[in-house]
Amino acid sequence: MEEELKGLSSSDVAARVARGDVNVDASVKTRSVKQIIASNVCTLFNAINLVLACFVLVTGSYKNMLFMIVIVLNTAIGIIQEIRSKRTTDRLSIIASTKVEVVRDGVRQEIAVDEIVLGDLVVLGRGDQIPSDSTVVHGTCDVNESLLTGESKLVRKEPGSQLMSGSFVNAGTVYAQVTHVGADNYAAKISAEAKEHKAVNSEIMNSLNGIIRFVSIIIFPLGAILFAREYFTGAYIELNQAILSTVAALVGMIPEGLILLTSTVLAVAVVRLSKSKVLVQQLYCIETLARVDTLCLDKTGTITTGKMEVDRVVTLGDCGIDEAHGAFYSIAGADEDPNETAQAIIDYYQDVIPEPGAARVGRKRANGPAQPVKRLGIKRAIPFSSDKKWSGAVFDTGASYAMGAAQFVLGKKYEAVRTQVEELAQNARVMVLARVEGFDGDGKMLGDPQPLALIAIKDQIRPTAEQTIRYFIDQGVDLKVISGDDPRTVSGIAQIVGIPHADSYVDATTLLSDAALENAATCYQVFGRVTPEQKKKLVQSLQAAGHTVAMTGDGVNDVLALKASDCSVAMAAGSDAARNVAQLVLVNNDFASMPKVVAEGRRAINNLQRSASLFLVKTVLSMVLAVCFIVLPWQYPFQPIQMTLISAFTIGLPSFVLALEPNKDRVKGKFLVNVIVRSLPGSITAILAVLGLNIVSYTTLGLDYAQVSTMCVLATAWVGLLLIVRLSFPFTPIRAALIVVVIGGVILGATVFPTLFGIEPFTQPMIVAFAVAALAAVPVFNVLYQAFGSWHAKRQDELV
Template sequence: MAEEPRGLTAAEVAERVARGDVNADVDVKTRSVRQIVRENVCTLFNAINVILAVFVLFTGSYKNMLFMIVIVSNVIIGIVQEIRSKITTDRLSIVAGSHATVVRDGARKEVALHDIVRDDVVVLGRGDQVPADAVVVSGEADVNESLLTGESNLIKKAPGAELMSGSFVNAGTVCARVVHVGHENYAAKISAEAKQHKKVNSEIMNSLNGIIKFVSCVIFPVGALLFARMFFSGEGVALDQAILSTVAALVGMIPEGLILLTSTVLAVAVVRLAKSKVLVQQLYCIETLARVDTLCLDKTGTITTGAMEVAAVVPVEGADAGELDRALASLAAADDDPNETAQAVAAYYAARPAVRPLAPVRTVPFSSDKKWSGAAFEGRAYVMGAGRFVMGDAFDAFEGQAGELAATARVLAVARAEGFDADGAIVGAPALLGFVCIHDQIRATAAQTIGYFKDQGVTVNVISGDDPRTVAGIAAQVGVDGADEYVDATTLETPEQVADAVRRYHVFGRVKPEQKKQFVIALQEQGHVVAMTGDGVNDTLALKQADCSVAMAAGSDAARNVAQLVLVDNDFASMPKVVAEGRRSINNLQRSASLFLVKTLLSMSLAVLFVLLPWQYPFQPIQMTLISAFTIGIPSFVLALEPNRDRIRGRFLENVIVKSIPGAVCAVLGVLAVNAVGRLALGLGYGQVSTLCVLLVAWVGVMLIVRLSVPFTPIRSALLVVVVGGTVLGATLFHGLFGIVPFTVPMAVLFAACAVAAAALFHWLYGVLGRWHEARLAREA
């Protein structure tokens, strides 16, 4: 290595700091704890409930504020889960080096990455990550730029060559002068779009938000009308009673328990996945991945491990296979500073102890000019490198064989030579012994994992920056459909060409970072739900664009922080577990959500009707708490945590409403019948009518639980006993707390008649709507 540059002086460093030419910290950051807390607390959903709680507080009836327990629990779960993910992600980020060696005033010193200034001379050796864009001023090194470009091949860097921030030095040592700092760096430009927190495109979340937005538009106008009708109608309804009845109607409209249930179920899935070393950074991405129909994989680091391995050792015709093995083993053993290729050859022969390497007497290191390395042994010499550079024109005779091998791997020629001259050049005409084929090491579980997604009807696309022939060869080995037809992305120049290509092909090579994002957009515009996996800065744009993004923990900070899922053990085989958890969560949530929607539909319908009817709204907030606890809350949590790996069918909101309508219709008609008959025909008071309405709605809830529990299991049978027993207990031993009055004979007769009629109507409606929905799903399949 040439004499080391003196670097900047202290005065020059100070001058650049004053100008702002400093490598300011531009890494993608996770949200702060303050942001997480603010986003979970300051929501429209929470604001509505707090306003209603304030009205109840005004009446002094504190027991009617119990609904706020659900709101607080939901906020706590969201905050705890997101802070937990933040802490884990920040810990993963510490893996990257935080210091660099620079030359200042002729001496080496370590400085923090953000203290590097423009024109600093950085010293980079094997394993170091390039901290800022720079130009090599002395030395040579092999650099891995796969995190930036997707290319897994090592790039030789000599004086004058550019080094991109984020790449790694694989072998050799260089001194390089920093030319870009901070946001000017190549890696910073690529990851700039990833800096903003990405919201998940979740059907469940969108459905819940849609419900809340709709409710928020009608809740206060309806509430004001209902309160005015009761308080100013002259019926003698006291102010406190009018407020409580109004709040009961409005609280019932809001599916607050469903929000909590969703957060809890997904949080349980997060805990389960954590045991499988999968970090979930956004709760709802579990659902999104379960709905994915197209999976885009980056080859390096996903299908492959990122390490190199020997795919084959192929002698040419007439050559001695034993000598070829001995030559390769000897060359690998003679390399004092082996790069990934030499390491792969050494590992290959370490598993073959019968091949004993020769003792070297001279070595000729690899250089980007020669494109080969060699070593002399007692009585012979061998070289390994690019065939054309090793053999010259004599390589024409072997071009065909080398071309066939190059379809799936990088091919190096191995030849016997007479020796080397003083300048390290080959003496005489080398004799070709054969070829060694090197390719990325394929993960042992890759084929099985891709097979799983194919069985589930998910289309798998492989998108890589590597040579398309190499990508296609690896894709074929792991079972990707259509791997025999591939596309060189450099030929795709227009959005129309990209859209046509992603519609017809599944293997793409030479893909630029910007094109990966274009591919994802094109698939989304064609109606697909797209998941993207990757580990490099070059993947961040596509990861952010995808509906669900998955990163490897060993990848770049930018990829990890923009991804919604991080595979901590860097094993793509964890993906089926995520899909299974998503299916369990979504299918069970759909089943349980119908219980909540019954209350929402019931409360909205009754609130509007009782604005027009001459009676006081028949519920208080504490009574809605009794109904919510035993006929909605407890059963929904039990049903939502059961095993369920069925494929997801239909849309969330439609699936839920179809099962909710029968219960809501029966409950509304039952409440109207109780009020009409009870008040007009039987002369019942408000407390008696309210009691009948509460128990009738509970009865409808029990019927829906029965239908949702079919086929019954021991757990579901025990659940039904708890639901009925808890409701009865609340209506008897704790009747004072819940505003339940003792039954009279007229009340018992009216309840029995309404219960029988509701049961008959409920089961008929449930059957009719169920058959219609099944036929609709069959048509869409």
């Protein structure tokens, strides 16, 4: 044994370093800042707008390049968000310690964690985090593996036992030989998978990208045909005019402001949530959580606080309750280093009455002792041992007691109390108090133990857990509890907080195949003794069944599932790994903050759907008109600067105002479908108005291009106003003020800056034509809006 405890020699260490068997950080690296900037700048979206800007630059009409401001802002926001995400991910580390004690050449020395080599002999004591997977070669200890496995009970480790990196030594000291280093470590594998890049699962983002991809496919062929028709076959249109009108058509097709609006609205939600102690680490997760239909909860840290508390004390036989209280309190208090169970007992009684001579007044628990309890004097204390599973004491009165696991304390007499123990054990940890004759020199019990009382110690449930669970049930969200603890205990706690069908539970150790796991995901509500890999597979199985899944957790054992979920939520008091990989972090560690996040998501999605329809009016209008003016013999009736006027007052300003209003309605339907349905009435009305004005103006009234363009710009703004009015129902003071500002802004641009926006003075024929088009647009728009709205509402009802 002495040879084994000398550790590696210096030459052995040098040889292992040369082979690369060192505990270096070999986890997945995130993209560099340079790569992030390049990926956000060099996009098809930016390339299209840059090409269009270059064409405008050739004409020398610099005012028509103002649309590039929005493009620059879009790119800047994307870069900032991704760099922020990168920095968060780079901080992800499961192994927190930086120094460890090893034995080399027979001498104990302290080295950095990343200097450990394969085969090193490490010395680990109470409170130490295990830096690398190892095997115990000498000594015994109790290890807390809850961060890795979710199992809250301490695990006894003896020579030959395996130690997992990332777990903590709770008691004892051991010498352990390192069996894995670097990327081969258990914790490193979890960390590496957690750091891998994950695509954002956002319906809004996917919809916007789909629109951009569609526009990108048709924009240049359509633009080339339109330009060729105007310049080569049109009625003597100058080159610069042909370029500007073609660019106007193409710019109008791109909803560039919609991406900026989306980022801004979600950024405002982030600020609002921060005031409620919720840290948002990924913008689009707000939207995702509002769409979640399945919520997976980790028991510890989410439903419970992670602490233990006494539930009740039950006396047996003729034992008095005062004797039971005094014995429990005194034995627990005699331990100089109480474990979590003993500490729960101490807290239970200290919260009832202060220690003798103390100045404070303790608060009385609802289920606490009716009378103050005092600690009794102790002649001899028998400390708790994980081997014997009990502790004891000889009091000054001469009475001797033992307290611990009933089977270990009572032995053959356990059958007499089995029924009561098992009843209490459904959702609690149960210990028995027994009177004994005394203890021998080795601390063993003497005589037959006489059971006096049982004490049930349970996980402390968050006061707001039941209310929050009820909220999600009312919203139609399916709840699953996934934990590393005993499934019976988890089921009991789940039933207490009101999770439906919580009595339907399964022990994950019995799920030996992926098929069994997938089947269990839909059949059970409570899962116990689940490994980190199984948690991840459960989430993926639910996703494969078509569910949008959110996962809450606080330990390293939750990291893989958090990463796999559509929306991940961690408690700030949890592990660094869970916090850094999660999209949402509850800073106040209160699960009750979740409804606020859902409410913010609903406000963002519903308002974005309403506002996005304004952008799609311009996109659909520009596409259809571009096709029409390939056939018609006239010049496309807009220039880029005129589209800027329309975008600013009938799209940009109202969309931002409407998108930031309160809105807690449940999210219904698909984002893109909802937006298109709302936009089509305005698009169709505007198309008809523009085509009608062109036909009448050129064939009957004999107006020139500048006059026709002026009427088309104002007619499009008018239709945009009609849509804003409908979207503003019911009216509020801010919505009424918005309509006034929109009208005033368009009039101001047309009258004060006519040259900038290419607005011509109205003649009598122009007044008549515009008035007829504007009046006709009102009933056409309202009929279309009502028809599309009724069809869409009926379709949504059918899909529910």
